[in-house]
Amino acid sequence: MDLIDQLKTGNKRAAAKLITMVENKLxxxxxxxxxVHKLSGGAYVVGITGPPGSGKSTLTDKLVKNLRKSGKNIAIIAVDPTSPFTGGSILGDRIRMNDLNLDPGVFIRSMGSRGHLGGLSEATRAAVKILDVMGSEVIFVETVGVGQSEVEIVRNADTTLMVLVPGLGDDIQAIKAGIMEIGDIFVINKADIDGSNRTKREVEMNLDLSHHERRPRVVMAVAIDNKGIDEVVEAIHEHRDFLVSSGKYHQNRAVxxxxxxxxxxxxQTxxxxxxxxxxxxxxxxxxxxxxxxxxxxxxxxxxxxxxxQS
Amino acid sequence: MDLIDQLKTGNKRAAAKLITMVENKLxxxxxxxxxVHKLSGGAYVVGITGPPGSGKSTLTDKLVKNLRKSGKNIAIIAVDPTSPFTGGSILGDRIRMNDLNLDPGVFIRSMGSRGHLGGLSEATRAAVKILDVMGSEVIFVETVGVGQSEVEIVRNADTTLMVLVPGLGDDIQAIKAGIMEIGDIFVINKADIDGSNRTKREVEMNLDLSHHERRPRVVMAVAIDNKGIDEVVEAIHEHRDFLVSSGKYHQNRAVxxxxxxxxxxxxQTxxxxxxxxxxxxxxxxxxxxxxxxxxxxxxxxxxxxxxxQS
Structure with missing residues (x-):
């Protein structure tokens, strides 16, 4: 429990060790x-998901830099469920080269699935709690790909961003039906390329047909040029305020x-x-x-x- | 059990009813x-997976038409794990409009995830067995998206095709690490667009680094123009022969x-x-x-x- 004492003082090395420990079930x-369950619960968790190629990592990067201006401690957990064998190391390497890593107020960790017995969402949840206890105030959980396990991972975020992009082919149309119900905020990234207005209209149309207690905002962004980032941050704050004032925040946490x-x-079984x-x-x-x-x-x-049982 | 008797005579309507029954746990x-477990086991199961936009549906369509020339009874199960709420109906509609549906030797079924408690791979397995008993000799299981649950679904196929496509962005690079271990055959689809040779080389290079008892074939294709389809069919036959002669076929079925x-x-728990x-x-x-x-x-x-337990 020495490590947990160190963690409470904000020690990143203790956090990294503890995450490895739970990831590998040491x-x-x-x-x-x-x-950590008992000590956590204060951090706000933002899930970021969307199809491959939609620029989720870039968007996360810019959002974190934006939030850092207000001095908040931030953590990023990059989850790669498609990598059951490598533990997401390639994604990890890509992220580790990021300049965010030089910022002492940011902690970045990538996680892959080590087995196939439902361990990834368990490990991700654990990492969220560990970083919460370390003092991270906002934790981004970014997934690669859209699939059932990714949905389960972002399902437990307080606010979920669904990142879409124009022209990713027919499959995206098929995916959208499921996607509509998942996002609390929709970001049309790469909005400077052709077809982004059409994509936005399609999303809006699909939202008309789907069931939401509160209609999700659709925000256009060009993350790589830092465009639309303020609006996304604003939309996150707005959604958080809605959750808190409506009592949904506590309901969701119970779910x-x-x-x-x-x-x-x-x-356990x-x-x-x-x-x-x-x-x-x-x-x-x-x-x-x-x-x-x-x-x-x-x-x-x-x-x-x-x-x-016998 | 009347339905099962009808199923054994090749009745498609009975198959559809039985799949709905297991999907909804009626x-x-x-x-x-x-x-159906006891009666099944004869059909050869081909899994098709890959990132959104890689043209899996088109490839499946062409493969089925090719195999139909030899008179084989074929079934296609299109799995859409990203659609937990709609039951994959949009994907289903897209497929149902397909001309393959007019062929009496082909059965097409789309499935979405109704809940999040691991029901999809159970329902997909059940559908495979039902169609096996109906008399399908080759069953294609096609997934939308690449994620952990998709991996689990294709994991139990006899032969798995991983469909890739040039230039789907950085995330694909990240995904590849996991992908390499999954495919028995790699198809570079849309091979007429720029960068396909580079993608092929990258795949070959990654295969050099990965662990396979038998090195997967990498096949170039332009499914929409029916190019490379013969080669993919040949690669499937080759892989099946390897499985049978090496004893892996029965080992895999035990897994x-x-x-x-x-x-x-x-x-059940x-x-x-x-x-x-x-x-x-x-x-x-x-x-x-x-x-x-x-x-x-x-x-x-x-x-x-x-x-x-008490």
Missing amino acids: PGYEEVLKE TAKDEILEIIQV LKNVLDNPRVREQLEELTQQVASRTMDPYTAGKHIMDNI | PGYEEVLKE TAKDEILEIIQV LKNVLDNPRVREQLEELTQQVASRTMDPYTAGKHIMDNI
């Missing part, structure tokens, strides 16, 4: 998670807490299977039967659950 | 899953069976929480405590697991 990580408990139950030699042996046997179609996986699952 | 769906059992255990009024009430209470930071989510999860 001995003692659960104690760390329990402790996050429930998601977290349910995820822990799932992860798997752990109970894989950590128990007797159950693991049974799993191997039943796997062969399921693969050869002499047993169905439901019956196999039931046998194993009975075995864990 | 009463009796588990019995259906148990039954799929194990994944499936573990996923069922997770889903959540069901045990949410379907039990007493446990659900406890969850609500503990959620409030976790949200107000008077309890940590690990302790809450443990209390609930003790309660399920």
Whole structure:
């Protein structure tokens, strides 16, 4: 718990060590998670998502520089769920070269998925809490790609930015249906290229058809030229004010807490299977039967659950 | 089980009804899953994934038309995990307008994620088995987007095509690290646009650095002009032959069976929480405590697991 004491004083090295510890589930990580949960909750979490090529990293960079003017301590967590094997190291390298890293008020960390058993959102949540305890006042969680796990990751942010860009092809149209329900603020980035007004109109039209308690703002930006950044920051403040004054802020945080408990139950259940030699042996046997179609996986699952509980 | 008898005779309407049944977990769906599991296993499953805008749908379309020349029964499952709310209906509409639908030897189905509790890969697996029992000999599973859940979905295909395209921006570079380990065959689509040779070289270079028992083929294609399709089909046959002759085919199917059992255990555990009024009430209470930071989510999860098992 020495590391946590150091963390409370704002020590970045302690934060990095603790994140690595929970990411790799090193001995003692659960104690760390329990402790940082109780100490955290003050930071405001902004999720940034959108399709590849929409310029999320650049936008995040500019937003952070803008917020730094007011002296706020900022952290960025770059999540790359598409990189189950490398731990997002390439993305990490790209970000680590960033000049933001020279700013003592900014902490940057990239995270990839180490396994496939739902560990990434757990690790991301943990990193948010660790950085919160370190003293970060705004934490950006940026994801690469749009998929179900990315949605789950940004789902627990206080404010989610959906970054779109004109002309990314037909698939984007298909994706939009799902996207509309996710963003609290829509940013049309690279708004200086052809078709950006059409994209904006399409987004507005889709928002007309979707269900939102509060209609999301659509902001045009050219992040690389620092255009539209003030407006995005303003939209974030506006959304935060709405959340707080409507009571949604606390409601959403309760949803996050429930998601977290349910995820822990799932992860813990798997752990109970894989950590128990007797159950693991049974799993191997039943796997062969399921693969050869002499047993169905439901019956196999039931046998194993009975075995864990006995 | 009338529907299953109809399914065995190749009835498409029965297949559609059964897929809807398992997708929405309508009463009796588990019995259906148990039954189709035992009857299935003969179809060859090809996963198609890649970033938005890479032309996966067009490629799938051309591959299916090519394989239809040999008279094979084909099915396509288009999975849209980014659409948790609409059930992938927009993608579905796009595909349903396709002329392939007029071919009696082709079955097309789109699927979106209805919830966030791991239901999509379960439903996709079920759809594969149902279509297998219906008599589909090759089943294409196409995903929109690249993310962790998409990876999990194609993970259980026999052969996975990774479709890339030149010039999709920096994020693609970041994504590639993860992508390299996933594809059994790499297709550089839209190979008539600038930079395709460079993309091919980059892919080859990345493959040099990655771990594969058998080096994946890299095929150039312009799917929309039907170019390179024969080569992709040949690469699929080649990969299948490798799997069968090396024994990997059965090894991989055992991995799929194990994944499936573990996923069922997770889903069933959540069901045990949410379907039990007493446990659900406890969850609500503990959620409030976790949200107000008077309890940590690990302790809450443990209390609930003790309660399920008692």
